[in-house]
Amino acid sequence: MVRLTLFVVMVSTLLLSSYAWFPRVKEPPYQLVKTWGGKGDAPGRLNEPTGIAVSTSEVFVSDARNARIQVFDFGGNFKHMFGEPGDEAGQLGRPMNLTVANGELYVTDYFNDRIQVYTLQGQFLRAIGKPGAGPGEFNAPGGVAVANNGDLFVADFYNQRVQQLDANGDFIRQWGTPGETGVWAGEFNYPTDVAVAANGTFYIADGYNDRVQVFSSNGDFSHKWGGPLAMNIFGSFNGWFATVTSISVGPQGNIFVADFYNDRVQKFKPDGEFLNTFGIPSKGPAHTAIAAAVTSDDTVFVADYANHQIQKWRPGKK
């Protein structure tokens, strides 16, 4: 009798785990509407796009190896560009994940260890941060989010932490510790990006832990997801990741995650329930979906690193 009970418990656990760890797609498939770009340095061409953000009518792209930001309309037509290689104010090292907030563009400047802020027309406004591991310093910032009150959340990649700074760049607090990686809640393994929801909850792309970590607006750990136990177990099943490189909140509050080595974007509910997945497979060795941005009408623009292009996706019709 005991054996039978144990057997039933084990089978039930396995079935429940299977459901949780191998979820099905719950929406119609996304449709690829168009792509644009292609490798090059002419206007409209890209050389290793690594970040993307949208305003109400434009798409902003980190054109990393060209050390510039390019701006397109939602149809993929080139509008303008700004930035040049260097470390002076307004110049760029390798721009990575982008954020548009309060009518400004926030650019993570990976080589120069700072966040640069521009108008949406490309005029340089200010720089935040400097190299280092101290409060308010960065070692290769990968992504930034801006809260309603103007506070910044910065994924400080090589410092293994996420910092919260006020709008002037003054340090408020941090999660994670420079020089230490870990798989437990609140620990990181090369964090790449942050997104803040309207209610102040913030979502962290915990890059090489292959997971998303979620913190409430008061800074307390809330939950995490990504593979079994969300503890650095990577894979290509739905809801699993193989290096998370960007994260965005959509208009319905859903979370869009760039799953780089799986060449796809995955969509989740805020609680981590898997909803959908889409992307263009790579021909290797470089991979495709490195960053995603979502418009108010649910269109998703994806920075495609391997193909040096932008992908435009629309939700499937029900």
Place this chain on the structure above:
Amino acid sequence: MKKSIFLAAIILFCSTTLFAAGTQYSLRVDGLSCPFCAYGIEKKLIRTEGVESVTVDLEKGLVIVNVQEGVVLTEAQLKQLVEDAGFTPRSMSEQLL
């Protein structure tokens, strides 16, 4: 005598050219496909004194570092730089340019 002077000039020219040239180091590194890490290696290496250029060859999994004349990077130094960027170097070779 003329022949000896000519030969000496050739040898002198060759040796000068040899010493004037820099060195190229090739590092074989796994996992270069992700730009977050590949850029991390580039960033660390390009800021090293004497390094003139860094090229990442994704297809071959190679990081190619060109240094100025007279600059020597030791294997330990390069290994440390690559490890600081989050990678494990597989092998290294060097050649005079």
